[in-house]
Amino acid sequence: MKKIMTIIALMTMAACSYGQSEPKEDLQEKMLEYREKLNLTEEQSEKVDSINAGYLDELSKLKASEESKLAKFRRFKDIQAKKDKQMKEVLDKEQYKQYQAMQAEMKSELKKKRKSQ
Incomplete structure (x- = not known):
């Protein structure tokens, strides 16, 4: 049970802090790297940008929610899926x-x- 709670906390914190803690420049750099590694077409790039924007918006809402850690973890898994x-x-x-x-x-x-922390 302790291991499960640790995993839940790790995933929730990682997901919630991903879009919030990085400056926009770093996020843009990562998106460019993402496009290059995946070798996206222009059309794919637009769609992926839209998907990622929605994903980050949902993560922000998740972070702001008053749900329990377990509920947040489950919701995070749904968002990721x-x-x-x-x-x-x-x-x-x-x-x-x-x-x-x-x-x-x-x-x-x-x-x-x-x-390491």
Whole structure:
């Protein structure tokens, strides 16, 4: 149970702090890097920007909510699943594999940061 609560706290904090703690310039740099790594077309880029804007908006609302940590974690998982589904519709198979690899890398980096704090 303690391990589950730690994971919940980690995911919630990571999700809630992602869009809030970084300056806009850093976020824009990450988006450019994202586009390059995924080799997005102009049309895909616009759609991905829209998906990410909606995702960050939902994360902001989640952070501001008065829900319990468990409820926030569940809602975060739903938000993440929605984003993944939308991304899968926009990206081709190879791009989606790369997207999943990038997500796994980001998750790993967040875990390392949490352990070092």
